[in-house]
Amino acid sequence: MLIFERGQAGRRAVAQAPSTTDDLHDIPAALQRKQKPLLPEVGEMQVVRHYTNLSRKNFSIDTHFYPLGSCTMKYNPRGAHRAAMQAGFLGRHPLAHESISQGFLACLYELQEVLKGVTGMKGVSLTPMAGAQGEFAGVAMIRAYHEARKDHERKEILIPSAAHGTNPATAVMCGYKVREIPVNDEGDVDVDALRDAVGPQTAGLMMTNPSTCGVFERSVREIAEIVHAAGGLLYYDGANLNAILGKVRPGDMGFDVMHMNLHKTFATPHGGGGPGAGPVGVGERLLPYLPIPMVGKDEIEGKPRYRWLTEADIPQTIGRLSTFMGNAGVLLRAHYYASVLGREGLLRVGEFSTLNANYLMKKVQDAGFQLAYPKRRATHEFIITLNKQAKELHVSAMDFAKRILDYGYHAPTTYFPLLIPECWLIEPTETESRDELDGFVKAMVQIQAEAENNPELVRGAPYSQPVRRLDDVRAARELDLVWRPTAEQ
Amino acid sequence: MPYVPHTDEDVRIMLDTIGVASIDALFDEIPAEIRAKPLLEIPSGRTEMDVTRLVGERAAADGNVINFLGAGAYEHHIPAAVWDIISRGEFMTAYTPYQAEASQGTLQVIYEFQSLMAHLTAMDVSNASLYDGGSALAEAALMAVRANRKSQSGRVLVLENVNPFYCDAARNIVGNQHIEIVKVPFDATTGNVDQAALDAYAGQDFAALVVAMPSFFGTLEDVHALTDWAHANRMLMVAVVNPTALAVLTPPGEWGQKGADIVVGEGQPLGVPLSSGGPYVGFICCRNEIVRQLPGRIIGRTVDLEGKRGFTLTLQAREQHIRRSKATSNICTNQGLAMAAATIYLSLLGAEGLARVAQACHANTRKLIASLSEIPGVSVAHQSAFFHEAVLRLPKNAAEVVAALAEQRIAGGLALGEFFPDHENALLVCATEMRNDADIARYQAALRQILA
Numbered sequence: 001m002l003i004f005e006r007g008q009a010g011r012r013a014v015a016q017a018p019s020t021t022d023d024l025h026d027i028p029a030a031l032q033r034k035q036k037p038l039l040p041e042v043g044e045m046q047v048v049r050h051y052t053n054l055s056r057k058n059f060s061i062d063t064h065f066y067p068l069g070s071c072t073m074k075y076n077p078r079g080a081h082r083a084a085m086q087a088g089f090l091g092r093h094p095l096a097h098e099s100i101s102q103g104f105l106a107c108l109y110e111l112q113e114v115l116k117g118v119t120g121m122k123g124v125s126l127t128p129m130a131g132a133q134g135e136f137a138g139v140a141m142i143r144a145y146h147e148a149r150k151d152h153e154r155k156e157i158l159i160p161s162a163a164h165g166t167n168p169a170t171a172v173m174c175g176y177k178v179r180e181i182p183v184n185d186e187g188d189v190d191v192d193a194l195r196d197a198v199g200p201q202t203a204g205l206m207m208t209n210p211s212t213c214g215v216f217e218r219s220v221r222e223i224a225e226i227v228h229a230a231g232g233l234l235y236y237d238g239a240n241l242n243a244i245l246g247k248v249r250p251g252d253m254g255f256d257v258m259h260m261n262l263h264k265t266f267a268t269p270h271g272g273g274g275p276g277a278g279p280v281g282v283g284e285r286l287l288p289y290l291p292i293p294m295v296g297k298d299e300i301e302g303k304p305r306y307r308w309l310t311e312a313d314i315p316q317t318i319g320r321l322s323t324f325m326g327n328a329g330v331l332l333r334a335h336y337y338a339s340v341l342g343r344e345g346l347l348r349v350g351e352f353s354t355l356n357a358n359y360l361m362k363k364v365q366d367a368g369f370q371l372a373y374p375k376r377r378a379t380h381e382f383i384i385t386l387n388k389q390a391k392e393l394h395v396s397a398m399d400f401a402k403r404i405l406d407y408g409y410h411a412p413t414t415y416f417p418l419l420i421p422e423c424w425l426i427e428p429t430e431t432e433s434r435d436e437l438d439g440f441v442k443a444m445v446q447i448q449a450e451a452e453n454n455p456e457l458v459r460g461a462p463y464s465q466p467v468r469r470l471d472d473v474r475a476a477r478e479l480d481l482v483w484r485p486t487a488e489q
Numbered sequence: 490m491p492y493v494p495h496t497d498e499d500v501r502i503m504l505d506t507i508g509v510a511s512i513d514a515l516f517d518e519i520p521a522e523i524r525a526k527p528l529l530e531i532p533s534g535r536t537e538m539d540v541t542r543l544v545g546e547r548a549a550a551d552g553n554v555i556n557f558l559g560a561g562a563y564e565h566h567i568p569a570a571v572w573d574i575i576s577r578g579e580f581m582t583a584y585t586p587y588q589a590e591a592s593q594g595t596l597q598v599i600y601e602f603q604s605l606m607a608h609l610t611a612m613d614v615s616n617a618s619l620y621d622g623g624s625a626l627a628e629a630a631l632m633a634v635r636a637n638r639k640s641q642s643g644r645v646l647v648l649e650n651v652n653p654f655y656c657d658a659a660r661n662i663v664g665n666q667h668i669e670i671v672k673v674p675f676d677a678t679t680g681n682v683d684q685a686a687l688d689a690y691a692g693q694d695f696a697a698l699v700v701a702m703p704s705f706f707g708t709l710e711d712v713h714a715l716t717d718w719a720h721a722n723r724m725l726m727v728a729v730v731n732p733t734a735l736a737v738l739t740p741p742g743e744w745g746q747k748g749a750d751i752v753v754g755e756g757q758p759l760g761v762p763l764s765s766g767g768p769y770v771g772f773i774c775c776r777n778e779i780v781r782q783l784p785g786r787i788i789g790r791t792v793d794l795e796g797k798r799g800f801t802l803t804l805q806a807r808e809q810h811i812r813r814s815k816a817t818s819n820i821c822t823n824q825g826l827a828m829a830a831a832t833i834y835l836s837l838l839g840a841e842g843l844a845r846v847a848q849a850c851h852a853n854t855r856k857l858i859a860s861l862s863e864i865p866g867v868s869v870a871h872q873s874a875f876f877h878e879a880v881l882r883l884p885k886n887a888a889e890v891v892a893a894l895a896e897q898r899i900a901g902g903l904a905l906g907e908f909f910p911d912h913e914n915a916l917l918v919c920a921t922e923m924r925n926d927a928d929i930a931r932y933q934a935a936l937r938q939i940l941a
Contacts, residue, residue: 062578088552103547342534
């Protein structure tokens, strides 16, 4: 039932709105609303019950193992939520004077420093509001760099074929053409193809490492040299930073610019699809172009004094990308997380996410499933292909994914990367225990048996969820995006 | 170690299963010469208790400020139920609803949000939200250029009294696609558009006209005439609106003869705290005819294989994970949590409650500017109808006044000198329903003293 359908004309939550009404005599009648908007007419308890019950129709990290590859669904510490939800931070206006904002600015400054440390970058701006906006900021900086050098012929961004869809979409938003570079059958970029592709038209290369194939790009130094020698810059997509935290830094691999997904690596809640935060880090060459605002620190009479850095400080900045300063609440949660973990804890993120993935990969392989890259180490994630099941049993990767919901596990990422047929990308994260991983393998084995003995059962899944499989074709063909009373049966 | 549950025994069993001697051996594909050294520049970890105390002190240091500052972010009462529900792990720690059957909660909330926003703006459809108001304006400009097939110029006209932060963000986001934002000046006496300056663009090729209601100065334009002007000149009408105001002001779908084509704005006033600037929630609505140009995530209602009603991601062929370089935008999330807060807020308030909030804001702002105008040398800058903000002219540099007010823990407004020439003494103020007579009296006393 929709919240609209729970209403009765004239019912309302009285205590939540001002008790007085006021005429609007000084606003011209032509600008006043004639007909009230069609909002629900419900009481407070109805609202609480409605949304509490809706929440129970979700899988979440707090309720289920959620091994969604490339999304890093690790535990989101409650302490971080509480820290960010304090009255002093929540009530602070984004344009409040610096003299009454020192607490907030101190947290942001410290976060900038931690992110520089773990990435090996020289400067960090926290302002991008999501990974995709971080990508945008990064590629816009690459463009600003070439333009400042009057190097106007560089019109192309190189992207490995397995990349996230945001990479090519971002390059186009920044005014570039995209050229794809193939990936070889061990998951590495085809270095010879890259060598053939670079030239005076190359603005840069966007790369994820560990790659979207779930393996570490072993030729990364060589790739960096080839792109740099051609005059291009290297962009690091931080989607998989969790795997290498404390083990190897993008700055040391040769990257010039990167974004981090704090909602992945720094454990801030995914919120059902946002808000995230996608800070950008840069090496020496791109420092003048970082997006604003950033936070600077001065010493006044031996005491730190934090302030916003704006165009006046960074005249060549690519500018502001949000109304104010970005997703502050997400940044505060990441600051808390980094403070609790410290350098030892951050190192263990990389270690234990990699341990869990390699353990799970071995167990899955021992159970008879086909790995996409059996000769490689897993990073924090790995890929299996259910191509054989699809061909021989006519049970697809999507069928397996729907069925595992019935076993109480969120499905891994399906059909990504696109170059592996019928694939699952599995990322357990460091916060899961060995027993949880063992339980997941057990469920996979059982589904395999079902696929062999009773494939219809798997093809019809799920059975345990609020709805059965949904008709996506009808959703797109008979668009119903807004509830209207006339549309009701 | 924090948030990692492994015992030594677990680690031993796991390494044995994999067949390696140490965790470090799992990183043997990383070339040795680039392996990281210990991260000595990062401090050691601390306990929950220690970090909570540290950030608690910092939050307290920034707290207890009384707000007369708006300029795109507004302090409203947020019913307790809103964030109690949002903070449930099932909403907080879920992700993008790719597995629709296991995400019906999030999906239905988005469908309800889309419905609420469409009704509030009187438009046909809404998406699942964008990052914030500024980036929503950028997406609206891009969308208008795609959707207006009569226009080839890639230029968009924007009234200069649209929030300058929005304009900045939009220009920085769309600029690399050769889309130009051209500003139309305002009339200094009204704060509204300089009609003669606008008329100079009549007949020229622009994809859209962008008009805000209320304007950045709080004033109310003749949106009906502007909408008809845009359409007469083959431009799409893009409305930038405050959602609270829409409870009492004409919704963009009813502007002029044909209504606005695209509507964007900042949803923060709907149950999202000021929270230092984010996460907020941008919204974008449009007419049915151009829904396929709408960026970002969209949820549709459908049925399952037993005919039962359900919700799913739809029109995904516009999106980056399918279309890659041909996508309408690179966006791949919405602002899920803040969007859910807005949904619950609007459900609790209803049309009557939201109208009362809007009326109280308007009444308080009227009181505020009347009270402050009693101070010698202080006057109201614009002779126009306003919603819940207004510009005051001070006898002194406004930035200095704001700094002095901050010492008394009053956020007194936004000094406009930084944004507009000849506005060094102009101060943009706001009073929402949260301000009472005592707050206004305190502000008046403080300002009187500073200006004395």
